[in-house]
Amino acid sequence: MKQKALNYLRAALNNSQAEFKADQWKCIDGILNRKKQLVIQATGWGKSMVYFLATKLLREQGNGPTIIVSPLLALIENQKEAAKRLNIIIKSITSNDSEEDIIETFELLKNNQLDILMLTPERFSKDDFVKNVLLPVSSSISLFVVDEAHCISDWGHDFRPDYRRIARILTYLPKNVAILGMTATANKRVMADIKNQLGEELEITRGSLVRKGLVLQNIIKPVISERLAWLAQYIPQLKGSGIVYCLTIRDIHLVTNWLNENNISAKPYYGSLSPEEKDQNQQLLLDNQIKVLVATTSLGMGYDKPDIGFVIHYQCPKSIIDYYQQVGRAGRGISNSYGILMNGEEDSSINDFFINQAFPSAEIVNDIIQALLTYDALSIYELLTKINYSKSKIDAAIKYLLAEANSPIYFYNKKYRATSYASTYSLDAEKIKNITLKRKIEQQQIREYLTNKDCLMKYLQSALDDENPQNCGICVNCNKNNQLNAEVDSYLVQKANDYLHGGSINIEPRKKWPIKYIFEHYNIQGNKIPPQLQLKPGKALSLWNDGGFGKLVRECKYEKNYFTDLLVEESVKLIKNDAKWPKDEPIEWVTCVPSLNHPELVPSFAQRVANKLNLPFIPCIRKIHNKMQQKTRKNGYLQVQNLDGVFEIDYRLLKSGACLLIDDMIDSKWTVTIIGYLLLQNSVKAVYPYALALNSQKEE
Numbered sequence: 117m118k119q120k121a122l123n124y125l126r127a128a129l130n131n132s133q134a135e136f137k138a139d140q141w142k143c144i145d146g147i148l149n150r151k152k153q154l155v156i157q158a159t160g161w162g163k164s165m166v167y168f169l170a171t172k173l174l175r176e177q178g179n180g181p182t183i184i185v186s187p188l189l190a191l192i193e194n195q196k197e198a199a200k201r202l203n204i205i206i207k208s209i210t211s212n213d214s215e216e217d218i219i220e221t222f223e224l225l226k227n228n229q230l231d232i233l234m235l236t237p238e239r240f241s242k243d244d245f246v247k248n249v250l251l252p253v254s255s256s257i258s259l260f261v262v263d264e265a266h267c268i269s270d271w272g273h274d275f276r277p278d279y280r281r282i283a284r285i286l287t288y289l290p291k292n293v294a295i296l297g298m299t300a301t302a303n304k305r306v307m308a309d310i311k312n313q314l315g316e317e318l319e320i321t322r323g324s325l326v327r328k329g330l331v332l333q334n335i336i337k338p339v340i341s342e343r344l345a346w347l348a349q350y351i352p353q354l355k356g357s358g359i360v361y362c363l364t365i366r367d368i369h370l371v372t373n374w375l376n377e378n379n380i381s382a383k384p385y386y387g388s389l390s391p392e393e394k395d396q397n398q399q400l401l402l403d404n405q406i407k408v409l410v411a412t413t414s415l416g417m418g419y420d421k422p423d424i425g426f427v428i429h430y431q432c433p434k435s436i437i438d439y440y441q442q443v444g445r446a447g448r449g450i451s452n453s454y455g456i457l458m459n460g461e462e463d464s465s466i467n468d469f470f471i472n473q474a475f476p477s478a479e480i481v482n483d484i485i486q487a488l489l490t491y492d493a494l495s496i497y498e499l500l501t502k503i504n505y506s507k508s509k510i511d512a513a514i515k516y517l518l519a520e521a522n523s524p525i526y527f528y529n530k531k532y533r534a535t536s537y538a539s540t541y542s543l544d545a546e547k548i549k550n551i552t553l554k555r556k557i558e559q560q561q562i563r564e565y566l567t568n569k570d571c572l573m574k575y576l577q578s579a580l581d582d583e584n585p586q587n588c589g590i591c592v593n594c595n596k597n598n599q600l601n602a603e604v605d606s607y608l609v610q611k612a613n614d615y616l617h618g619g620s621i622n623i624e625p626r627k628k629w630p631i632k633y634i635f636e637h638y639n640i641q642g643n644k645i646p647p648q649l650q651l652k653p654g655k656a657l658s659l660w661n662d663g664g665f666g667k668l669v670r671e672c673k674y675e676k677n678y679f680t681d682l683l684v685e686e687s688v689k690l691i692k693n694d695a696k697w698p699k700d701e702p703i704e705w706v707t708c709v710p711s712l713n714h715p716e717l718v719p720s721f722a723q724r725v726a727n728k729l730n731l732p733f734i735p736c737i738r739k740i741h742n743k744m745q746q747k748t749r750k751n752g753y754l755q756v757q758n759l760d761g762v763f764e765i766d767y768r769l770l771k772s773g774a775c776l777l778i779d780d781m782i783d784s785k786w787t788v789t790i791i792g793y794l795l796l797q798n799s800v801k802a803v804y805p806y807a808l809a810l811n812s813q814k815e816e
């Protein structure tokens with residue numbers, strides 16, 4: 117059988133000399149003997165070849181199809197080629213597929229005409245799928261593959277609630293089904309958890325974690341401008357193309373633009389980028405058409421470019437596992453590559469945020485359940501009106517609850533409802549507390565790695581429970597000759613500083629209200645804001661509390677209660693000269709958003725800006741109610757509702773020409789959108805919003 121498998125391997129790779137990689141045959145043999153296995157091997161080991169060959173041999177023996185559960189369904193080109201050469205028929209079901217496509221795929225499966233069906237774990241949340249598709253064929257399934265199996269473990273770094281459904285799915289499958297869990301990283305704790313869910317008889321095969329040829333180095337530069345300077349100075353000296361990882365989308369844009377300004381071709385990559393742009397930018401890196409892809413962790417699982425010359429972390433990831441997975445993308449097919457870890461003063465607070473977001477709080481869970489018990493059935497939009505949380509938090513909590521074994525809620529007919537478990541349900545607070553604590557320890561561990569003086573690869577191996585950690589001989593602590601210079605030219609630091617302070621921030625106008633029929637006091641109807649009543653594109657001087665002016669804005673607002681003349685001057689410069697802020701109507705007057713709590717702060721600033729612009733300052737907007745502070749309202753619906761009827765315009769003062777609408781800080785943009793609407797309704801020609809700082813948009 118081994119010879120036969122080898123022949124197929126050679127055919128699949130179109131290489132008559134090809135041999136199995138370590139443990140590949142052992143793994144295939146295990147499948148043929150219907151074993152349950154967990155395979156921990158670095159990316160690039162050739163896992164697709166294992167399930168392709170195993171499926172081929174099983175099907176030849178007259179067995180049923182293979183099911184692969186994976187968060188990423190796209191096969192890369194060489195996998196498609198291999199499947200074709202083996203005559204394996206693979207289909208996947210994605211959320212983009214049409215109803216007809218899906219039915220066709222199901223028919224193929226039921227008629228035993230499909231060799232491999234690939235699914236995302238979310239598919240198991242569809243009751244119809246389990247009942248109508250999986251159950252009728254379940255007795256014939258011969259191999260069940262769980263890709264990225266570490267996602268099963270809520271102790272893991274990448275837990276996905278939908279993976280928890282897999283354990284229940286397994287109970288529908290025949291006892292002798294072969295199970296193959298695969299992951300590139302799993303420490304002992306995660307392995308134990310996977311065993312717990314996939315079966316105690318799971319046999320574990322693990323390869324060494326050492327990445328040969330990867331030179332690890334840490335460069336400690338907490339100050340943003342120095343880190344940017346280093347990137348601009350040293351990336352051109354690195355061979356080939358590579359990845360720069362950042363923690364947030366805002367940093368992605370900051371770094372991408374900076375690199376391009378320094379003639380280093382770079383493109384962004386993050387989860388919410390459009391699928392077309394994601395594909396395009398990944399492809400540009402694959403084809404070595406760009407030097408750098410600047411990415412968040414969403415460029416992770418499944419990305420398989422063999423000749424990545426360097427992986428640089430602009431900010432420190434939240435754990436060693438994250439770091440190892442990401443840096444491991446470097447240099448798989450080349451003899452020499454770099455893995456550079458940098459850190460920033462901002463990392464910890466960002467990572468704390470992610471850690472605290474990982475599980476829903478007891479409060480939100482309780483509020484959701486109470487709302488459903490009270491109102492019987494609520495759509496997501498109705499829920500938003502009942503409880504004060506951001507939509508993203510509510511979405512995440514619902515996803516978590518739906519995947520619970522005895523879920524307190526269910527979804528039916530476009531509405532959420534409470535189940536009979538709702539009144540007794542409680543989160544496993546103890547477990548969540550322990551996991552959160554563990555995340556903090558992991559965070560501490562990567563801080564230790566940053567300043568570790570011994571072999572860096574060995575440190576990673578030990579931290580990940582590798583049984584045989586050894587000095588790598590090539591990291592900068594093993595061999596000083598491999599060290600990249602960490603010094604930066606002072607002119608580049610200055611340039612980076614100018615860049616951080618000079619880049620203005622766009623304020624994109626909102627085009628619709630969060631929901632129809634939201635206003636009781638204002639005469640505003642419908643969901644869409646008519647174009648003539650929308651704001652014009654606006655600008656902010658900085659990002660709130662950021663390395664540029666954002667910090668100064670914060671100090672002025674909360675400590676001095678006065679915006680300094682420097683901020684006036686910089687604002688005037690931006691308003692007058694920013695070439696990236698074209699105004700099709702000339703600004704004729706200036707007004708500002710009023711506040712009852714700080715009645716002088718913004719008007720004094722706006723007045724001084726108007727003086728310097730030689731324009732009249734007309735405080736024509738009054739705040740007539742003090743409702744709750746806008747920043748305490750967590751979703752768009754509640755934010756807009758909180759502004760309904762709050763502002764009044766003194767129409768006698770209005771001028772018809774275009775105006776500049778100034779606020780100190782803009783967050784959700786609803787305040788300026790509503791004031792703009794009221795002004796424009798009363799024949800003001802155009803309204804340009806301007807703010808000292810834009811807070812990161814928590815929700816759209």
Ligand SMILES: [Zn+2]
Pocket residue numbers: 570571572573574587588589590591592593594
């Ligand atoms: Zn070393």
